[in-house]
Amino acid sequence: xxxxxxxxxxxxxxxxxxxxxxxxxxxxxxxxxxxxxxxxxxxxxxxxxxxxxxxxxxxxxxxxxxxxxxxxxxxxxxxxxxxxxxxxxxxxxxxxxxxxxxxxxxxxxxxxxxxxxxxxxxxxxxxxxxxxxxxxxxxxxxxxxxxxxxxxxxxxxxxxxxxxxxxxxxxxxxxxxxxxxxxxxxxxxxxxxx
DNA sequence: GCAAGGATATCG
DNA sequence: GATATCCTTGCA
Numbered sequence: 616x617x618x619x620x621x622x623x624x625x626x627x628x629x630x631x632x633x634x635x636x637x638x639x640x641x642x643x644x645x646x647x648x649x650x651x652x653x654x655x656x657x658x659x660x661x662x663x664x665x666x667x668x669x670x671x672x673x674x675x676x677x678x679x680x681x682x683x684x685x686x687x688x689x690x691x692x693x694x695x696x697x698x699x700x701x702x703x704x705x706x707x708x709x710x711x712x713x714x715x716x717x718x719x720x721x722x723x724x725x726x727x728x729x730x731x732x733x734x735x736x737x738x739x740x741x742x743x744x745x746x747x748x749x750x751x752x753x754x755x756x757x758x759x760x761x762x763x764x765x766x767x768x769x770x771x772x773x774x775x776x777x778x779x780x781x782x783x784x785x786x787x788x789x790x791x792x793x794x795x796x797x798x799x800x801x802x803x804x805x806x807x808x809x
Numbered sequence: 810g811c812a813a814g815g816a817t818a819t820c821g
Numbered sequence: 822g823a824t825a826t827c828c829t830t831g832c833a
Contacts, residue, residue, distance in 0.1 A: 627828070636828070641818065664814025666829050683828055704831080720831080732829050776828050800829095 619692030619738055621728055622761065624796035625685040627774045628789040629670070631678055636780035639679030650679040655750040659735070659742045665706070666732030667741050671749055671758065685775070685790070687728035688798035689737070696727045696737035703736035730800040767793040775801065 629637040638647045638660065649658045650672055658670040658681050674680030689696055700722065728734035735741065740756065749758045771788035778785050792799050 629828075638817095638828080644818075646817065660828085661814095661816060662827060663829050664816070664827090666814095668828060670828085685828085730829070774828075779827080 617692070617757070618695050620690045621687035621734075621738075622690055622765065623684055623686075623758070624688045624767070624793040625799045626791050627683040627685055628673075629681045629683060631674075631680060634780075634784055636774060636777035636784045637679065637681070643679070647679065649746055650681050652676060654680070655748060657744050657747040657749055657756060659740055659745045661742060662732070667735035668731040669735055669740050669744070683731060684734060685731045686796075686798050686800045687734045687737070688796050689724055689727055693724045693727065697722070699739050700727055700733060700736045725797040729798045767795060770794050
């Protein structure tokens with residue numbers, strides 16, 4: 616029985632070298648090698664020097680592809696998640712908090728993993744997880760299909776934080792969101808696609 | 810609105 | 822070997 620369980624409520628798809636927003640745009644490098652391997656493996660990278668982001672490798676072996684997990688709705692193990700998030704914030708926010716003398720704002724349970732960096736902190740995911748088989752029964756990190764009774768309506772939007780990639784990569788609707796979830800990232804949901 | 814933070818890809 | 826850049830976050 617895993618100590619932490621959550622429902623994935625927000626993802627983004629990233630392609631191969633054609634996709635200017637994908638890490639695979641530079642071709643196969645040491646960092647992105649796993650993106651070119653068999654699907655179902657984890658690809659974890661560090662962004663902005665402090666946040667880990669979890670991806671699931673997709674596509675045919677030999678071709679790059681990944682799905683970034685952007686938000687998870689906690690279902691079990693909330694206390695463990697909370698301690699993980701608190702620990703990550705101690706590392707990142709020491710200076711700012713020392714200046715303000717204030718305790719960090721409390722996070723409601725449903726927001727603990729609302730964001731790619733936060734879900735990694737909540738689940739204790741870092742780059743050492745890269746290569747883990749997310750489909751294997753005994754992996755430390757697993758993704759399983761939800762029961763039919765828990766299926767949710769999903770909408771599509773453009774991806775977040777990829778303006779640098781330019782047209783059309785900053786507008787392709789490759790972000791999939793469970794709009795009804797309180798655990799999605801960002802201040803609020805963009806307008807639904809027409 | 811913006812700084813923090815470190816690995817990475819790219820250049821010289 | 823140096824440096825611009827980045828699939829973010831939390832505080833001002």
